[in-house]
Amino acid sequence: MSLYGNVVDEPSPPHGDGQQVLVVAGDPVDSELVSTTLELAGYRVGTAGSGAEGMVRLSRQRFDLVVWDATLRENAYLAWGRRVAPADRPPLLFLATCDSLPGLVPELGREREDYVTKPLRVAEMLARVEMLLRRRRPQRPSGRPRHGDLILDDATCQARRGARPLGLTPAEYRLLRHLLANAECVLSKEQISRHVWGEFRAGEAIEKLVSRLRRKVDREEPALIHTRRGFGYWLGRADL
Known part of the structure; x- marks a missing residue:
């Protein structure tokens, strides 16, 4: 209320839109407070009671944000994060x-x-949770993502090689978009699996998906999708 009794509009508190958040806390009281608060704010929450359990959850499921208790002895997240593509x-x-x-x-x-x-x-x-998630949201680029004559249209989720439409499935499009966003960089099967499906899947599933995508993309020369044996896959020049 103001001095004159008028109602003053206040900004709405930050709220989620169903994003997946992992809460890693050893103290049950802290875990309950944080997870309940986030759930009431509109987030989907998973919990872990130790650093080791938290790392297992991260290896099996994709999360949009992690809340980590810095007092845990097994504070392995930062070391793990330095080894993972941003x-x-x-x-x-x-x-x-x-x-x-x-x-x-x-x-x-x-x-x-x-x-x-x-x-x-x-x-x-x-407020900090909402700020971190806002920073992570990709900015819509000007124009369409492309590499040579390979062009993607994120508005319609369609891709073409020159004038030829590729007719990709949703999983194929997500894979090609990920390879294009990391052009000239080798992506491991685990990185690809988490991006495409949000969880780790067996290497055979990745190999079949890459093979289907390669048949659609690389009908023309030069070939754009390549295998680095023992490491993963990459998109770009053949002389990498």
Whole structure:
């Protein structure tokens, strides 16, 4: 209310849109508070009670964001995150104590990692979660993604090679889009699997998907999709 009794509009609190969030916390009280708060705010939440359990969940399921208790002894997320391609690494919000900040803050990466301190303030935590997820949302590029005569249209989820439409399935389109976004870089089967299906699938499933996509894309020369044996697949020049 203002001094004159008029109602003052306040901004709506941050809320989710069904994004998947993993909460890794050893203290059941913290875990319950964070997970309940996020669920009420519109997020879908998974939980883990230890760092080891959290890493297992991350290896089996794709999450949009991770909330990680910085007081856990098995604080392996940062080391794991440095080995994973940015596109496949969910942003991270640490739950920290004030005395842990001097060692934690220098390790945080720009844009993709942040922290809130205990005791938790719900409004601040929700604001940090929403900010990290907003930073992760890809900006719509000007024009259409392309590599040579290979052109994708994200508005219609269609692709063509020169004038020839490719007629891709949704999984094939997601795979080609991922390869194009990481052109000239080798992507492992695990990275591809998580991006295409949101979970890890056997290597045979990846091989069959790549084979189908290659038959559609590489009818013309030069071939664009290549295999680096023992490592994965990449899109681009054959002399990589």
